Amino acid sequence: MRRLALIGNWKMYTTPSSARFLAEDILNRLNGVKEADIVVCPPSTSLVSVADIVNGSDIVLGAQNVHWEREGAFTGEISIDALVEIGCRYVIVGHSERRHIFGESDEVVAKRLRRALESGLKGILCVGEKEDERQRGETEKVISRQMDTALEGLKRTELIVAYEPVWAIGTGRRAEIRDVEAVHRFIRKRLSERFGKDASGNPVIYGGSVMPDDMAELAACEEVDGALVGGASLSAESFASIVTRAIERRIA
Numbered sequence: 001m002r003r004l005a006l007i008g009n010w011k012m013y014t015t016p017s018s019a020r021f022l023a024e025d026i027l028n029r030l031n032g033v034k035e036a037d038i039v040v041c042p043p044s045t046s047l048v049s050v051a052d053i054v055n056g057s058d059i060v061l062g063a064q065n066v067h068w069e070r071e072g073a074f075t076g077e078i079s080i081d082a083l084v085e086i087g088c089r090y091v092i093v094g095h096s097e098r099r100h101i102f103g104e105s106d107e108v109v110a111k112r113l114r115r116a117l118e119s120g121l122k123g124i125l126c127v128g129e130k131e132d133e134r135q136r137g138e139t140e141k142v143i144s145r146q147m148d149t150a151l152e153g154l155k156r157t158e159l160i161v162a163y164e165p166v167w168a169i170g171t172g173r174r175a176e177i178r179d180v181e182a183v184h185r186f187i188r189k190r191l192s193e194r195f196g197k198d199a200s201g202n203p204v205i206y207g208g209s210v211m212p213d214d215m216a217e218l219a220a221c222e223e224v225d226g227a228l229v230g231g232a233s234l235s236a237e238s239f240a241s242i243v244t245r246a247i248e249r250r251i252a
């Protein structure tokens with residue numbers, strides 16, 4: 001069975017001091033939990049303060065962005081060497097807020113992913129359709145395009161795919177479990193077409209308005225290997241509850 005991954009995406013919330021406080025609270029609740037990969041992704045300005053708290057523990061650090069060049073004149077961007085030095089082990093790419101608010105193309109997402117993977121970080125590739133695309137029946141077409149560009153030329157790799165329907169992010173409208181299941185099955189099929197049987201170890205996780213009460217139902221679905229959690233990861237109590245419920249359900 002694939003390992004569970006529960007990932008907190010803190011987006012542009014927290015300052016270095018409040019992030020430290022949140023990380024300490026999460027660590028107190030979840031350190032010692034070995035049944036899942038537990039990852040927190042603070043904003044870049046809080047990475048160092050969170051690293052001080054979690055590095056060496058069972059909570060793993062992830063970043064929300066990385067540039068594809070090692071260094072250079074790229075104002076506002078984040079270098080891989082900085083992330084590695086801080087102790088990041090994961091990086092999110094292709095989040096819908098990057099794609100749709102900041103206009104990142106599939107090609108830019110692919111370059112960021114490649115750099116992360118080449119440097120030994122695990123990539124969390126977000127894919128997902130907008131509401132009008134779902135209504136037009138284009139969900140699989142959109143996800144195929146996003147995945148094909150991001151994975152072009154890659155060998156089997158340390159990759160998590162997060163299915164995040166854009167209309168479910170931050171809206172309180174979680175996708176129906178049967179739709180999640182169908183899309184996850186489709187993503188897994190695309191992964192195996194590309195990587196063969198090696199892809200069987202790549203987790204496919206769901207994101208979009210995940211709350212503690214949703215987690216048991218999600219984790220009970222064989223196709224769901226965890227969650228990418230935004231809002232509910234900003235409270236240590238609810239994030240810990242999501243982690244615990246996912247594990248309990250998987251073990252049951």
Ligand code: PGA
Pocket residue numbers: 009164168169170171172207208209210228229230231232
């Ligand atoms: P949400 O965000 O849980 O607040 O909907 C999920 C995400 O954007 O990764």
